[in-house]
Amino acid sequence: MKQKVLVVEDEQTLVETLAYNLNRQGYDVETAQDGLKALELARSYRPDLIILDLMLPGLDGFEVCRILRQETSVPILMLTARAEEVDKIVGLEVGADDYMTKPFSMRELMARVKALLRRERLIREEIAAQEPAAAPKLMVFGDLVIDENRREVRRNGQIVPLKPKEYELLLFLARQKGIVLSRTLILERVWGWDFEGGSRTVDVHVRWLREKIEPNPAEPVRIVTVRGVGYRFDG
Numbered sequence: 001m002k003q004k005v006l007v008v009e010d011e012q013t014l015v016e017t018l019a020y021n022l023n024r025q026g027y028d029v030e031t032a033q034d035g036l037k038a039l040e041l042a043r044s045y046r047p048d049l050i051i052l053d054l055m056l057p058g059l060d061g062f063e064v065c066r067i068l069r070q071e072t073s074v075p076i077l078m079l080t081a082r083a084e085e086v087d088k089i090v091g092l093e094v095g096a097d098d099y100m101t102k103p104f105s106m107r108e109l110m111a112r113v114k115a116l117l118r119r120e121r122l123i124r125e126e127i128a129a130q131e132p133a134a135a136p137k138l139m140v141f142g143d144l145v146i147d148e149n150r151r152e153v154r155r156n157g158q159i160v161p162l163k164p165k166e167y168e169l170l171l172f173l174a175r176q177k178g179i180v181l182s183r184t185l186i187l188e189r190v191w192g193w194d195f196e197g198g199s200r201t202v203d204v205h206v207r208w209l210r211e212k213i214e215p216n217p218a219e220p221v222r223i224v225t226v227r228g229v230g231y232r233f234d235g
């Protein structure tokens with residue numbers, strides 16, 4: 001997708017030259033010749049970068065920049081005709097990202113545009129990288145919550161202290177909710193093929209789990225024994 005540049009400048013020939021050169025560089029371009037139109041287009045066109053001349057009819061570039069900064073962090077490259085205005089751009093901290101004084105070389109301007117867009121993209125990527133990779137994975141069974149992201153089990157909001165194998169067993173059972181699982185299968189999936197202990201291990205861990213998550217461990221309703229086969233998690 002093409003990156004979008006909004007050019008705000010009231011000198012017709014300069015607008016045309018800028019638009020022509022930006023198009024040639026592969027950018028999509030919209031133009032505005034006064035401050036109000038600039039604000040309107042900034043909101044509707046949603047440019048990736050704005051080239052904003054300081055001297056404009058109506059709202060001037062300072063005002064446009066100040067208003068835009070309250071709404072967006074889009075990179076703004078300011079154009080100014082007079083060197084003394086540079087002090088204003090810098091001193092007033094209107095929020096422009098860069099500026100150029102007229103007359104400028106088109107080549108230099110294109111380089112600045114490219115650099116600003118690149119910087120903006122890197123910032124976005126950095127922010128994206130800091131966001132959590134996935135939405136929280138939660139399994140909820142009444143008052144019991146299995147929080148896979150935090151490897152945590154909570155009951156009525158309180159953390160249930162589980163040993164690693166108890167957690168893995170509960171997770172495995174909960175993922176196959178409603179399905180009867182044999183001791184052998186549970187052993188194989190939770191403890192692995194090379195586990196030395198027998199299927200009694202499963203029974204022992206189920207008993208421990210029941211103590212922690214069943215309303216009444218003597219009459220389990222969450223991890224149910226299926227006679228002659230194994231266990232079933234009912235939620």
Ligand code: CA
Binds near residue numbers: 009010011055056
């Ligand atoms: Ca102007």
